Amino acid sequence: MKHKILKITYFCMLVACGLGQNTAIAQQKNESDQYRPAFHFTPKSHWMNDPNGMVYLNGKYHLFYQHNPNSSVWGPMHWGHATSTDLDHWDHQPIALYPDSLGTIFSGSAVVDVNNTAGFGKNALVAIFTHHNHKIEEAKTGLHQYQSIAYSIDEGKTWTKYEGNPVLPNPGIWDFRDPKVMWHTQSKKWIMTLATKDRITFYSSPNLKNWTKESEFGEKSGAHGGVWECPDLFPLSVNGIQKWVLLVSINPGGPAGGSGTQYFVGDFKEGIFSADHTDIRWLDYGADNYAGVTWSNTGNRKIFMGWMNNWTYANQIPEQGFRGATTIARELQLKKVGNEVYLSAAPVKEFNLILDKAAQLKYSAAKTDYDLSTKVTSFKGKYQLELTTAQKQSFSLRLTNDNGDELVLGYDAKNNTFYTDRTKSGQVDFEKSFPRVTTAPRISKDNHIQLKLILDVTSAEVFADNGLTVMTNTFFAHSPLTQLHIKSTKPLLIQNLKYAGIKSL
Template sequence: MKKIIICLLLICALARPFLMAQDFQEKYRPQFHFTPKANWMNDPNGMVYLNGTYHLFYQYYPNDKIWGPMHWGHATSSDMISWKEQPIALYPDSLGYIFSGSAVVDKNNTAGFGKDALIAIFTHHDPVLEQQKTGKHESQSIAYSLDEGKSWTKYKGNPVIKNPGISDFRDPKVRWFEPQKKWVMTLATKDRITFYSSADLKSWMRESDFGVNEGGHGGVWECPDLFPIKHEGKEIWVLIVNINPGGPNKGSAGQYFLGNFDGKTFTSNSKETKWLDYGTDNYAAVTFANTGDRTILMGWMSNWQYANQVPTDPWRSANTIARQLGLKTVGKELYLTSVPVQELDVLNTTGFSLKKVKVKGQLDLTDKTKNNTGLFRLDLTMESRTDFSIVLSNQQGNEVIVGYDKAANQFYIDRSKSGNLGFEKGFAAKHVAPRFSQASNIPLTLIADAASIELFADNGLTVMTDIFFPENPMSKLSVKSVSGITVDSLKYAVLKSAVK
């Protein structure tokens, strides 16, 4: 009997990696980034926090896994980590498809729909008018919910802002401007941002434009956001503008401006173009409404360069992890920072720590990680005096390399040998990002899911997000340095799946 029990225990031990792998029944399915169960998703929309629940709406096409007539999909979460997909919130209608937008909690019943009504502000996109090339195919509309997002009623007076003749006239991001007791809309209008204001979310007045001569103009401006962050006793206004194409590593990306907003006009304090994320897979990133002192951002983890071709089935696209934003001064320049939200810690399971480890050549950590899923968080601090790299790989020879090039003073992610690459000719590439910090050591955080890596360097001063599609999970991990480097501290955690 004793021998039988021992044999059974051995069988269970050997089967454990296989059983864990069965949690990943769909190849490339992210385990703690939101994805719809099936079909197409792009921009996050209407992100808002209400009564203990985070609401994520998103551009969704329920009939295929490529872009099509847009709806607003809907998911909810108590922690921004584990999401539950809800019924579709908004469907196309006689005014057109339901393009991107935002949502607010109308605490003071300014619109008259009810106190604490959840109000969505979105773009109606009329495909018939688009074909007629009138330049007036996009307008702004609203809908409201009196049951915390379970059901929605579109306003009978839609659209609330008609198109003045601008072909790209979309993606309204609305917030309450307390000093003047009014709503402010930040709207993408072709190659600039236009600000509108309203007392009731129904009647809007144009206030000003921004961006004709500022920032990157390699593509159409889209999905803007405007919000304040307190820094060293001052209120700094942040304007995010997503752009496609024209990103620092080609394709889609998000730029930002720092300055002042007086309720009418945004004034930028910076002359250089600053980027929210230097990877290629964080687009249409905007913040949650109604989160108090915290400013939390989430983006679409893909790129229009290849979004319709990525080899996932039966879904396409995921969102980035939620990130908390802040500001940091380096020299005379001010930068936006973003780091993983603290809620992500709930995914930590087993792990290990190291201190003052010298690496000359390669330090293989695979035996220590004991992780066949490829899901992990790595926090480490390295010297900045020489090159180093962190290599994720598998038995098939697929690899993703995250590193620092001292001569160029750049971070990079190289996915040129990351697995399935043939679906788009520009996917296999090395992406680079500048280092802004002047500190002698480099703190890094890496968050790895089944098909993505997110790098937060120098406490979020430089951020990179890249997706990849390995043949099998990236179960191997090593640190490399040709000339030799000291790892001051290293903390590794295996992350569990948040998929229910």
Template sequence: MKKYLSILLALVVLGGCQAPTETKQNLEENYRPSYHFTPKKGWMNDPNGMVYLDGTYHLFFQHNPDTTVWGPMHWGHATSTDLIHWEEQPIALFPDSLGTIFSGSAVVDKDNTAGFGKDVLVAIFTHHNPKIEEEKTGLHQYQSIAYSLDKGKSWTKYEGNPVLPNPGIWDFRDPKVMWHAASKQWVMTLATKQSITFYGSKNLKEWARLSEFGNEVGAHGGVWECPDLLRFETAEGDKWVLLVSINPGGPNTGSATQYFVGDFDGTTFSSDQTDIRWMDYGPDNYAGVTFSNTGDQHILMGWMSNWAYANTVPASTWRSGMTIPRTLSLEKIQEHWHLVSTPITKDDQTSGAQQIGAIRVQNGSEDLSKYIKEAHGAFELSFELDAVASFNMVLANEKGDELVFGFDETNNQFFVDRSKAGDANFSPSFIQRTVAPRIASAQKMKYSVLLDRNSIEIFADGGLSNLSNLFFIDQSFDVLTFKSAKDVEVKNVKVNVIK
């Protein structure tokens, strides 16, 4: 009976719910996060079809329900009203005679341009034919659509699929579709090998090629994937940001997401950017795209893993989670626009919020453990420094696990060291120490950390420099120490214990 009670408690852990105590959790569920979305079972990777409709956020995702490794792709489905608590729904899209269901997007067809009905949800996705890929008898990826008349509960695939046949490109996938009001058309942003190709349509069924971007700019260490095109209003007029995930070739090994700031006229995206900019320097934030139908607000979620080791990270009945949702904005630093990420956390979804105020760190360290004793490995920490200074924050437990993160003033870098944070031997590609450059020029430093049972997400300087990292411990951290070689005053310290 006790065994079955443990399994039941473990299965409760989904998108913000966790078992009452760690001791009652099945040991095989040790790495299940408390407030990041994970599937109940099976494999998960890229977020897909994210859309907001009538008070509900819909998250679809790449899903293999039968095993915990990548395999025949379906679209899994989960819903939320607050982006914190998620409820997993039945699988939305299954493989068919045209292939498995790769990544894509979903839109609300408010004006019934496709003829399926007013305010119908339309999913645009890549059909991937594994038989063609294996036999190399043709081109195995093409774009198809499906529609839902009941707000995402059930889906009908369009009988005329594929709506965009492959024009001769082996990697031809991940359509992200948006309505471009100025040109009165749907615009598809599509990954095409190591560039992005834009297509236009009046009805979501017939597509015409518009332009191409990226062959000679940005990072090209791997294939380009999962693009997203976003418009931002600024004091200087509209600016457009093109997100492009790349694998491999990230700044801290393997997968990562770069971005370009420029202009889009309904046909062509252009950018004067000559440097490479990363949305998140951590190794565990990939394929992130935004929810559609959210007005001028851009809310992004990413897959919290890395293709360099995704299939081998510790798991039991499930594998992989999503990052915390974050809003995106633009900030100008020394004449260059940079993308800013702000995590979405709800104060009314937390307990034990502590406004600690200022802490004077003297004699090298200050013990902050009492503020996280009841966290069970799930809390948010934020603070400020009036001057740029090196510091280490050390999380530890009685088993000897340590996670170290902070700022290195000499190299002007934020960092996470996970070399002693539990199991790190499952892959030689699981990089031990990850870094992100400081982009901000201000002397005052702001620092925010989201810690969950198996992950840390750092948003430094208000979200200009970000680091998302997985780690694998089987006992939560309950010791927190702030260390600095200099005496420093840490201001506006706040801890939220997330339940």
């Protein structure tokens, strides 16, 4: 009887949500898309937050995401779904996972079960996610979050929830969520990396159904300004030596206030993670990159995508018809600086597919003002700019429009920091902390500055020194930022500068 009730409930929700989504899309056509990004992923309509279940199979990248199909604010969570063959162009798919009698569908991951360990079929896609039961939460028992699985044998088109859910019951921890699962070759087991309040707990399983606790990490490590969320664990090599990287999102307590993602570099042996460093390190120092994880089943490449928003104001940003976007896809690599190993992030090579042919400028004399407005005006607020300076000297990029909106980013040599200032960038009064300046330490020891800016209508993603320092910030200018000046108080020599428009998708 329990399964019949569950199926009837699921069908009713399917019909109701489907009607709601169609109505939402129709309404969207009558609303302003002024702030919809040109080339970042967004839902067709309504709310999105964390990327979920990111997995690659047979030439397709699957992106699932936290989605409320009936409102543009956070609400009952579903897994939205989109696919891509190039990480640029995304095809919207039907909602993959709906709430059921066990709860709404919170964040999680997906894997390709190559060896059919779960018995659902060879190469079945298996989603591992958190069920969040609001009724139990209201009772304040602390058992409202638990881990469940679903599987697909048609490459993600349809999904079946496992009848034995939950596969990992809650042991009495209030925050017990966001499972990121991978196959661990050395132990020949699945490893689940789970956020458990103020630390990470690792579990292992031979079949994705039966889980055993292995260890904990983080109670006295890293930043603890808020609850730990959306972890990820994966290996990367640097100079031929394999290391392990642990990503942990935190809210609040991020480097720019509100949400942020820290990382640890270390080793993972016999179910135990140990970090090589004691300092706090951030994947992105901007205000708007949260809950990001990497794609499964991509071999040695580790491709990351985050939610381009911040919980401080996520429900209030002035987008209409939809709310929320992802960062562009980024490839993560380890790089050695002195005796330390850092995690870098840079746009994936596939991003070049949507760039127009780049123009290159070389300068032989130093200036205090490089006026590039005539070069970028036609791009209407969406372009890529790359520059390399001849020396380590302060400079700023000032992006403006005829409305007087101004976004400023640059390098401060005195403090050896990069920064983004959006205090005068347009609509900033919808939440008191939004008009902020974000800063990031310079990690590179080079004597010249290398900086790449990717601008898209409402976002500025800055990759400095080949991705050693990254800042992602959103803004809401009244019209596209079509004017650009590079300024410095003392003459600055830019050795090389390239710019290119970016295609709308």
